Amino acid sequence: MGFHMRFATAHALLAVMALLTGLALPQPVRADAPPPTDRPFLRIVVIDHSPPFSDRDADGLLVGFNIDFGRELCRSLGAVCSFDAAPFKQIIDDVAAGRYDIGFGNVLRTPDREQRLLFSIPYWRSSTSLVGHRGMPELSLEEAIRSRRIAAIRGSRQHALLVRLADADPSLQANLVPVSTLDDLWNAIRNGKSEMAIGPTLNVVHFLLSDAGEGFETIGTPMSEDGLGGTVHIIFPPGQHALKASVDRALTALRNDGTYQRINRNYFPFDIY
Numbered sequence: 334m335g336f337h338m339r340f341a342t343a344h345a346l347l348a349v350m351a352l353l354t355g356l357a358l359p360q361p362v363r364a365d366a367p368p369p370t371d372r373p374f375l376r377i378v379v380i381d382h383s384p385p386f387s388d389r390d391a392d393g394l395l396v397g398f399n400i401d402f403g404r405e406l407c408r409s410l411g412a413v414c415s416f417d418a419a420p421f422k423q424i425i426d427d428v429a430a431g432r433y434d435i436g437f438g439n440v441l442r443t444p445d446r447e448q449r450l451l452f453s454i455p456y457w458r459s460s461t462s463l464v465g466h467r468g469m470p471e472l473s474l475e476e477a478i479r480s481r482r483i484a485a486i487r488g489s490r491q492h493a494l495l496v497r498l499a500d501a502d503p504s505l506q507a508n509l510v511p512v513s514t515l516d517d518l519w520n521a522i523r524n525g526k527s528e529m530a531i532g533p534t535l536n537v538v539h540f541l542l543s544d545a546g547e548g549f550e551t552i553g554t555p556m557s558e559d560g561l562g563g564t565v566h567i568i569f570p571p572g573q574h575a576l577k578a579s580v581d582r583a584l585t586a587l588r589n590d591g592t593y594q595r596i597n598r599n600y601f602p603f604d605i606y
Contacts, residue, residue: 373410374412376417377407377415379416379418380421380424386437386536387418397600399439402596403437409583414435424436424440424568425450428569435576436567438568439459441490441564441566449571451572451574452566453580456606458606459564460561461491462531462551463483464541464549464551466528466549474556478498479508481508481528482507483509484530485510485531489532519540535601
């Protein structure tokens with residue numbers, strides 16, 4: 334009995350001490366729970382490796398144009414945001430399923446995607462470029478696939494178009510060099526696996542400005558026809574019309590006050606809007 338009395342007394346004493354010191358016993362918190370705040374919490378996803386739009390630094394932290402712009406967007410919305418990274422196709426699937434609130438996947442607006450997602454107003458414009466060794470003659474895409482081995486990222490719109498061209502003439506299949514990632518794309522032309530590469534123009538520019546891009550240049554002019562370019566949009570789950578409207582207003586405000594242009598200059602030598 335004495336033990337139970339001492340235990341009850343000690344427990345009561347601890348409770349009084351907690352009240353006197355203004356302390357509260359900690360409550361269990363889920364690891365994935367948003368931080369306690371009255372501000373809205375938004376889950377943002379970006380492409381896992383698409384420099385200069387998104388990448389990881391030496392410490393494993395996400396960096397890039399979309400990260401910087403996403404943070405400014407969250408500040409403008411008065412929101413607390415988390416950032417995650419995923420492959421391009423997974424971004425579309427995860428946002429459509431509501432696992433993320435906002436997707437910075439460098440997504441072009443197409444009729445099939447409109448059935449699954451909501452789209453912001455445009456926030457930059459995309460095109461496609463061919464890359465080859467400096468001094469290579471200018472070639473159209475049709476001419477290039479007939480005379481050169483061309484690397485393209487498997488599953489991309491650039492790869493899909495090359496597949497269609499090669500399907501029309503099976504003898505061209507040998508000139509199509511599919512790769513898995515952006516790094517693989519540049520490695521293919523550097524190590525001779527392919528003679529040319531095709532990719533999004535702004536990723537191409539980033540490569541050409543890097544040490545790895547020494548000795549290479551764009552071949553011909555950027556392309557936007559046949560699905561190779563167009564306006565790029567932030568994406569939202571279906572039904573999130575209020576969030577889309579808020580982001581559209583914030584995006585416009587960030588353009589008008591010069592924030593967008595300031596971030597743009599940190600990554601590109603020209604306006605990408």
